[in-house]
């Protein structure tokens with residue numbers, strides 16, 4: 285089956301089995317290793333990305349279901365000013381340690397802030413509730429996102445690459 289979608293701002297088209305997991309297609313065919321495999325069952329958020337602006341776990345998405353969608357992985361998000369604000373805020377808050385869960389948390393934060401640039405702590409905790417961290421706990425991650433809002437709420441209020 286021929287699949288077409290927009291991937292990190294570029295239109296792509298390729299033939300593949302529509303039942304392959306989006307996670308595998310992105311890693312194996314496009315070399316996008318920011319999507320990680322953790323649980324492989326939609327429970328940990330390590331493979332999180334945005335599909336049409338909504339957070340999704342790519343390990344449970346058959347590639348045939350994202351025909352004509354707009355997909356953004358951490359590699360695409362890294363090109364934005366919003367990423368730089370989030371990265372610095374998370375780093376300043378000592379939010380994450382391992383690099384394995386980090387892309388998923390960052391994409392969950394981006395999904396939240398696109399819809400709500402000024403979330404309260406409860407909304408932040410809810411937004412990252414699908415992302416597992418096995419080492420630091422969540423307090424510093426929440427603090428990092430709070431800091432990003434403080435510094436960059438205007439960026440999320442008017443993103444130029446929706």
Ligand code: FES
Pocket residue numbers: 320321322323324325326327328329330331332341342343344
């Ligand atoms: S690997 Fe996809 S949610 Fe865990």
Ligand code: FES
Pocket residue numbers: 379380381382383384385386416417418419420421
């Ligand atoms: S910092 Fe990555 S699992 Fe905790």
